[in-house]
Amino acid sequence: MDKNKFGGSWTELKIEVLETYAKQFLTVFKNQPAQKLLYFDGFAGSGDIEVENIKEENSHIIEGAAIKILKIDKPRSFDMYYFVEKKKSLANSLEKKIKEHFPKKDAYVQAKDCNEKLIALAKFLRSDKGKSFKVLGFIDPKGMQLEWSSLEVLRGLPIDLWVLNPTSGTNRVLVRKGEIDESWLKRLELFLGMNRVDIKNHFYSRRPTLFGDLDIIKENDPINKLHELYASRIAGNIFKYVSNPKILRNNSGAPLFHFFMATNSEIALRIANSVVNPKLGF
Numbered sequence: 001m002d003k004n005k006f007g008g009s010w011t012e013l014k015i016e017v018l019e020t021y022a023k024q025f026l027t028v029f030k031n032q033p034a035q036k037l038l039y040f041d042g043f044a045g046s047g048d049i050e051v052e053n054i055k056e057e058n059s060h061i062i063e064g065a066a067i068k069i070l071k072i073d074k075p076r077s078f079d080m081y082y083f084v085e086k087k088k089s090l091a092n093s094l095e096k097k098i099k100e101h102f103p104k105k106d107a108y109v110q111a112k113d114c115n116e117k118l119i120a121l122a123k124f125l126r127s128d129k130g131k132s133f134k135v136l137g138f139i140d141p142k143g144m145q146l147e148w149s150s151l152e153v154l155r156g157l158p159i160d161l162w163v164l165n166p167t168s169g170t171n172r173v174l175v176r177k178g179e180i181d182e183s184w185l186k187r188l189e190l191f192l193g194m195n196r197v198d199i200k201n202h203f204y205s206r207r208p209t210l211f212g213d214l215d216i217i218k219e220n221d222p223i224n225k226l227h228e229l230y231a232s233r234i235a236g237n238i239f240k241y242v243s244n245p246k247i248l249r250n251n252s253g254a255p256l257f258h259f260f261m262a263t264n265s266e267i268a269l270r271i272a273n274s275v276v277n278p279k280l281g282f
């Protein structure tokens with residue numbers, strides 16, 4: 001059966017953060033059975049993940065986020081689940097697991113592009129039927145597949161959206177002297193919602209050389225800079241707030257992703273921050 005293959009312990013940490021938040025989200029609404037709750041997963045995978053452990057040269061299978069979320073029944077469950085997974089074989093695999101293990105849940109699997117389905121989600125939430133829903137969303141791409149315009153359509157909607165920002169992968173595209181490939185420049189523009197001139201000005205500076213011409217130098221700390229830019233352009237613009245990020249690292253401690261939540265609710269923000277950094281308390 002088809003399954004996703006990637007990982008390390010950061011995968012487990014990411015799912016743990018999402019699951020912990022989901023339980024708290026459901027707790028907030030436990031005494032409001034009339035409040036309809038929707039779970040939207042834009043990069044759902046197959047339902048299980050083969051986690052590769054390079055150091056120990058072994059791998060093991062863990063449950064993907066979709067199954068973890070479907071399993072939550074207490075303090076209540078979601079009223080509807082919407083899973084998007086572009087790869088047909090993975091989507092079929094997830095659908096099969098849902099039919100077998102969660103036959104009573106109102107769950108849908110779509111083998112489509114997440115960007116397309118975020119637009120459909122926004123339209124639904126603005127419709128008469130959709131107005132009664134609050135949403136927990138999860139955007140879990142490997143790279144820069146989430147387009148800025150798909151985030152923009154969510155402006156003002158009642159969604160708590162966990163987003164995996166692929167900061168390390170994006171940094172690799174920002175090559176040292178700024179000579180970024182045309183195809184990557186296009187991808188960066190779609191991902192960041194900025195034009196190439198502004199992107200280059202943000203991550204590179206020009207310094208005069210001894211011989212009077214200009215050298216292009218990449219700015220320091222680009223990985224954190226990438227997240228600061230992304231989060232600051234969402235907060236107060238598309239969503240009111242963004243949480244602190246959980247930095248997901250590889251086995252050697254190098255940052256791979258910044259995982260954070262965007263929301264319009266102050267209470268949701270406080271809960272997300274307490275999940276990202278339990279020491280801050282709530």
Ligand SMILES: C[S@@+](CC[C@H](N)C(=O)[O-])C[C@H]1O[C@@H](n2cnc3c(N)ncnc32)[C@H](O)[C@@H]1O
Nearest residue numbers: 042043044045064065085086087113114140145
């Ligand atoms: C990191 S994996 C998701 C893992 C999943 N969240 C889990 O916990 O098992 C990313 C998935 O997104 C899918 N994908 C890639 N581009 C996509 C797109 N534009 N829209 C929807 N799914 C996409 C890939 O096939 C892959 O299965």
